[in-house]
Each structure stands twice: as C-alpha cells, then as structure tokens.
Amino acid sequence: MTVEAGANQRRRRGIRKSGLVVAAAAALFAAACTGTDAETDAPDATDASSAVPSVVTTTSIWGDVVSNVGCDDSVSVTTLIPQGGDPHSYEPSLRDRETMGAADLVVANGLGLEERIEDTLEAVAAEGVHVFEVAEHIDTIEFEFSGGHDDHGHDDHDEEDGHDHEDDHGHDHSGDDPHVWFDPQRVAGVLGELADELIHAGADADTINRCLDSYREALEDTDAEIAEILDAVPTDRRILITNHDAFGYFADRYGFEIVGTVIPSLSTAAETNPALLEELAEIIEHEGVPAVFSETTHSDADIQALATAAGDISVVQLLTGSLAPEGEEGDTLIGMLRFNANAIADALG
Amino acid sequence: MTFLTDPVAWWIEPFTSNPFMTKALAAGLLAVLTTSMVGTWVVLRSLNFLGDALAHGVLPGIAIAFIVGFDTGLGALAAAIVMVSAISFIPRISPLSEDTSIGVLFVGLLALAVVIMSSGAAAGSGDIDRFLFGSITGVQNTDLVRQAVVAVVAVGGAVVFYRAFFVMTFCEVQAEMARLRPRLTHGILMVLLAITIVGSFQVVGSLLVMAFLIAPPATASMFLRRVPLIMVAAVLIGAVSVNIGLLLSYHHRLAGGASMALTAVAILFAAMLIRALVYALRPAPHEDQLPVQMLADSR
Numbered sequence: 001m002t003v004e005a006g007a008n009q010r011r012r013r014g015i016r017k018s019g020l021v022v023a024a025a026a027a028l029f030a031a032a033c034t035g036t037d038a039e040t041d042a043p044d045a046t047d048a049s050s051a052v053p054s055v056v057t058t059t060s061i062w063g064d065v066v067s068n069v070g071c072d073d074s075v076s077v078t079t080l081i082p083q084g085g086d087p088h089s090y091e092p093s094l095r096d097r098e099t100m101g102a103a104d105l106v107v108a109n110g111l112g113l114e115e116r117i118e119d120t121l122e123a124v125a126a127e128g129v130h131v132f133e134v135a136e137h138i139d140t141i142e143f144e145f146s147g148g149h150d151d152h153g154h155d156d157h158d159e160e161d162g163h164d165h166e167d168d169h170g171h172d173h174s175g176d177d178p179h180v181w182f183d184p185q186r187v188a189g190v191l192g193e194l195a196d197e198l199i200h201a202g203a204d205a206d207t208i209n210r211c212l213d214s215y216r217e218a219l220e221d222t223d224a225e226i227a228e229i230l231d232a233v234p235t236d237r238r239i240l241i242t243n244h245d246a247f248g249y250f251a252d253r254y255g256f257e258i259v260g261t262v263i264p265s266l267s268t269a270a271e272t273n274p275a276l277l278e279e280l281a282e283i284i285e286h287e288g289v290p291a292v293f294s295e296t297t298h299s300d301a302d303i304q305a306l307a308t309a310a311g312d313i314s315v316v317q318l319l320t321g322s323l324a325p326e327g328e329e330g331d332t333l334i335g336m337l338r339f340n341a342n343a344i345a346d347a348l349g
Numbered sequence: 350m351t352f353l354t355d356p357v358a359w360w361i362e363p364f365t366s367n368p369f370m371t372k373a374l375a376a377g378l379l380a381v382l383t384t385s386m387v388g389t390w391v392v393l394r395s396l397n398f399l400g401d402a403l404a405h406g407v408l409p410g411i412a413i414a415f416i417v418g419f420d421t422g423l424g425a426l427a428a429a430i431v432m433v434s435a436i437s438f439i440p441r442i443s444p445l446s447e448d449t450s451i452g453v454l455f456v457g458l459l460a461l462a463v464v465i466m467s468s469g470a471a472a473g474s475g476d477i478d479r480f481l482f483g484s485i486t487g488v489q490n491t492d493l494v495r496q497a498v499v500a501v502v503a504v505g506g507a508v509v510f511y512r513a514f515f516v517m518t519f520c521e522v523q524a525e526m527a528r529l530r531p532r533l534t535h536g537i538l539m540v541l542l543a544i545t546i547v548g549s550f551q552v553v554g555s556l557l558v559m560a561f562l563i564a565p566p567a568t569a570s571m572f573l574r575r576v577p578l579i580m581v582a583a584v585l586i587g588a589v590s591v592n593i594g595l596l597l598s599y600h601h602r603l604a605g606g607a608s609m610a611l612t613a614v615a616i617l618f619a620a621m622l623i624r625a626l627v628y629a630l631r632p633a634p635h636e637d638q639l640p641v642q643m644l645a646d647s648r
Binding site: 091092093094095096097098101116118119120121122123126127264265269270271 | 363367368369370373463466467482484485486487488489595598599600601602603604605606
C-alpha cells in the first residue's frame with residue numbers, strides 16, 4: 001500500500017535528512033549537557049552581586065520608583081517593558097526571561113497588570129528568584145463593572161476594605177484594580193516594604209533608608225502639588241471619561257468621578273461596544289463634559305469616535321502604563337503624575 | 350552573523366547556561382512530537398481548517414475555566430469535545446456541509462470567548478491573547494508533565510490507529526468495504542487533534558500550535574511519500590524550528606512562541622523554493638512530483 005519513491009527522490013531525501021539529523025542532534029546535544037558549566041555565561045547579573053544588587057522591573061514606572069528608593073546607584077535597575085509599551089499586552093522574550101532569572105529581585109506591579117508576563121513571573125518565583133509584586137502590598141480598590149451610567153453621583157469606591165490581600169497571590173482575578181501608581185500616597189505607603197526588599201537583596205541599608213526618606217517626602221509633596229493643580233477644577237466638573245479603567249486610584253485620591261470608560265475593563269485588551277459609546281455620549285452631552293482622556297499606550301480610535309459623536313469635544317492624552325520617553329515631560333513617576341494633573345486641570349478647569 | 354562566527358556561543362551556550370532555555374526547549378520539542386503525529390494526518394487529509402477552527406473553538410472553555418479558577422486544560426478539553434461533537438452533528442440534522450458547520454462553530458466560539466473575557470465576570474483581566482500565544486518563558490515542570498502525557502497519547506494514537514487513518518485517508522471506498530467505520534475513525538482523529546491542541550496551548554498558545562501542526566508535516570510531505578517518514582521528518586523539522594525560534598527570541602529579544610512558529614513557516618517556504626528550483630532545472634515531471642493524495646486517488 002505504500003507509495004514507491006524514485007531513485008533520485010531517494011537520494012535527495014537522503015541529503016536533506018542528513019542535514020536535519022545534524023541540526024536535531026545539535027538540539028538534543030544542547031538539551032543533554034545543560035547545567036554542567038554554569039560559569040561560562042550569564043553575563044551581567046551574578047558577578048554584580050558583590051557590588052550592587054540587580055533589580056528587574058516590569059514597567060518603566062516601577063523602574064523609576066526603584067531607582068529613587070535605591071538612589072546613588074545603590075541598586076542597578078533594568079526595565080523589561082520598553083517606553084511606550086502597554087504593560088497589559090507586553091510579551092517577554094527568552095532574553096527577558098534570562099534577565100529576570102538572573103536578578104536579585106524582580107519588582108512587578110502584579111494584580112494581573114502584566115497579563116502576559118504573569119506565567120513567567122510565576123516560573124521565575126518557582127525557581128527561587130525573589131518577586132515583589134507591589135500592588136499586592138497596597139490597599140486596593142475593587143473594579144466595579146458598571147458600563148457607564150448607573151452610579152451617578154456616587155463619588156468614591158468605598159469598599160471598607162472588605163477583603164484581605166494576604167494570600168490572593170498569583171491566580172486571583174477577583175477584580176482588584178492594579179493601577180495603584182496613580183495615587184502618590186499609596187505609592188509612598190508601600191516604599192518601606194520595597195526598601196526592605198532592596199536591602200534584603202543586598203543593597204546598602206543606610207543609603208536605601210536615606211533615599212527612601214527623601215523620595216517619600218517628594219511623593220508627598222507631589223500629592224499636595226497635584227491637589228493644588230486640581231483646585232482649578234470645580235467639584236461638579238470632576239468627571240473623568242477615559243480610554244480604559246486606569247484612573248480609579250487617581251479618582252479615589254482627588255475626589256473625581258469616573259463616569260465611564262470607553263473600554264469597560266481594567267485591561268486595554270478588552271473591547272468596547274456601541275451601546276456603551278452611546279451611553280457615554282449621552283452622559284457627556286447631559287453633563288456638559290468638555291473633554292475625554294486617551295492614553296499613550298493604546299489606540300485612541302474609539303475615544304476619538306466618542307468625542308466626535310458627543311459634539312466634537314476635545315481628546316486629551318494622558319500617560320498611563322508607561323512613562324514618557326526620557327527627556328520629555330513625564331519621564332518619571334512624579335513627572336507623569338504632574339503631567340496628567342496639569343492636562344486634566346487644563347481640560348476640565 | 351555571530352551564529353556563523355561564534356557558533357558555540359550562538360547555538361549551544363544559551364541552552365547550557367540557562368535552565369529556563371532547556372525547559373523551553375523541552376516544552377517545544379514535546380509540542381512538536383505531539384503535533385507532528387496528528388499534524389501529518391491533518392495535512393494529508395486537508396483538515397487544516399478544522400484544526401484552525403478547533404484551536405479557536407477551545408477558547409471559551411479556557412476563558413470560563415480561567416474565570417472560575419478551574420484547570421484551563423480541562424476547560425479547553427471540554428470545549429473541544431463539544432465542538433467536535435457539534436461538527437459531526439450539524440451535517441446530520443441539517444443540509445449544511447461539514448465545512449460550513451466548522452466555519453460557523455469557529456467564529457461562534459471565538460466570539461463567545463471574546464464576550465466572556467470582556468464581561469464583568471472577567472473583571473478586567475480581559476486578555477484573550479494570552480491563550481492565543483501561550484507563554485514559552487513561563488514553562489514549569491507541571492506543564493512539561495502534562496505535555497509528556499499528551500505526547501504519549503498522540504504517539505500511541507498514531508501507532509494504534511495508523512492503519513485505520515491510512516485506509517481512511519487514501520482509500521475511503523475500501524475503508525467502507527473493510528468495515529473500518531470511517532466515521533468513527535474520523536472522530537478518533539478529531540479527538541486526537543483536540544487533545545494535541547489542548548496539550549500544547551499553554552506553551553505555544555492555541556493559535557500558534559497550528560504552525561506546528563501544519564508547517565513541519567507539510568514541509569516533509571513535499572519531499573517524502575511514506576507516512577511514517579513524513580512523521581519522523583516533521584518531528585525533526587519541528588525540532589529545528591523550535592531550536593532556531595528559541596535562539597532568535599533569546600538573542601534578539603523577540604516573542605518566543607511567535608519566533609518558533611515563524612521559523613517553522615520560514616523553513617516550509619525555503620524548502621518549497623528549493624524544491625521548485627530543483628524541479629525547474631530538470632526536464633520531465635516525475636510521478637513522485639505529485640502530492641501523495643493525488644497519487645492515491647489515481648490508483
């Protein structure tokens with residue numbers, strides 16, 4: 001029943017196969033002799049441990065925070081997600097995997113922000129690398145799936161902290177909002193634990209404690225400064241309509257109300273729907289909302305359409321999941337928070 | 350050009366100095382072993398669309414399992430079984446063809462998965478991409494165990510049902526006469542296909558598993574006649590794709606799963622061009638230039 005092959009065919013096949021066999025043998029050889037001589041490679045990380053600990057962060061935002069808590073080069077920081085990259089959709093390469101595996105400490109946001117790095121974080125942690133997920137140590141807000149309208153006039157997400165955050169590490173997707181960095185007070189509150197982690201990873205304790213104090217102070221000053229900037233916006237105009245639900249903590253901190261988001265999700269990976277857009281357009285017209293807010297890390301096609309539909313109101317771009325490119329306004333967390341506050345105050349004030 | 354100038358550093362050292370690279374390689378090789386067995390029949394029987402549809406059809410099962418906190422592999426398997434049954438059920442109760450029922454179930458289930466993942470129940474973890482592309486950087490030992498089990502099932506299935514699949518593929522009339530129950534055989538192949546996809550999606554993702562399912566067996570089938578040889582060659586071609594893909598991802602910071610899939614497809618095109626060139630340079634077409642199916646049909 002088998003089909004015969006001609007002699008030429010057989011010869012060609014022979015040559016091809018020998019090539020494949022060599023390549024496959026190389027693969028198997030590579031697999032077979034693993035773990036024998038570990039000192040040959042692993043370029044950057046291990047030999048640096050004598051000097052300063054290497055810390056890998058997922059987002060540029062936490063990269064900036066870690067550099068500030070570990071100031072004066074007391075830690076060496078590597079950030080995985082490039083500037084302008086969306087933390088919701090960044091997929092790590094095997095090089096990134098190496099960088100994480102060789103780190104003294106990995107700092108991630110957690111709570112599902114880095115959706116496609118989650119598995120890798122777990123694998124790295126299982127290997128014994130210390131992983132600190134910042135948002136797991138912060139008093140979080142729960143995501144309310146509310147389309148656009150229903151909770152008008154209710155202006156804070158009072159949860160009375162009804163849930164504890166101790167053991168819901170890893171596969172917990174209860175809907176805690178991961179965008180914690182928009183509240184400088186909350187960030188300031190977690191710096192102590194972050195500093196402990198850095199010291200534990202081998203950073204000089206005196207330096208870290210000094211950096212910690214001055215950065216905490218800087219964040220608290222920023223908080224006051226933002227509140228002042230936002231004084232320009234009267235209470236009844238403190239209404240945010242954003243691209244995806246990223247500003248829960250900002251709203252919580254500064255008394256804003258998020259009446260709706262174009263993408264009804266904490267993640268940019270979800271989708272909007274026409275009914276929601278129509279609802280939002282109605283709210284905008286009814287409340288006389290002068291501007292809606294897009295973000296640098298995601299397409300603004302839908303929110304532009306919304307702005308047009310709602311009578312050509314302006315679309316203002318905010319920084320969300322990534323800092324601005326170095327040298328531009330908003331290239332640090334503090335700069336980013338100030339940039340957003342100014343943009344919001346200008347648009348709504 | 351370091352892969353030529355310093356071959357050891359480019360080809361070998363990433364694997365010898367990084368346990369995670371070995372794990373990724375092991376996961377990739379197990380996926381290739383699994384997909385090559387079933388993929389060969391998928392290619393020979395032109396079931397690519399079914400495979401693609403099944404790869405997406407499992408998504409609602411994964412999504413529901415993910416939200417409920419249940420094992421996503423079992424969720425995928427449940428969805429695959431529902432889909433496979435529906436595919437054979439629809440043509441029996443309606444005038445619609447199997448092709449149409451596959452198409453309808455494909456988009457229907459994909460849409461269902463998107464709706465589920467962007468609903469309130471998913472509470473903002475709305476990313477279906479993570480299932481489509483997998484996570485070769487996050488391979489853990491439990492994943493490898495699962496994959497090994499699936500690989501054993503796939504290889505075992507390929508051996509046990511070899512004759513039935515062969516007769517069904519090349520001599521359907523004879524299969525009827527020999528009472529080999531082609532419908533049942535087809536069902537078994539679909540179940541094996543489902544298991545293959547379910548076993549591999551956590552590593553390469555449900556979308557990219559198609560690259561492994563189709564590209565290496567298709568490449569091999571251009572040059573080889575005998576089915577077992579196609580399977581073996583597909584495993585080897587797949588292994589090379591995994592190896593090169595991982596190294597490209599490692600050296601050039603590319604997404605891992607996609608690099609492997611792209612390599613597999615690139616090898617197919619390279620082989621196709623070489624083959625076309627070789628045939629252009631020689632005169633008369635030979636019988637063995639014909640694809641396997643046509644040969645069998647002409648008998």
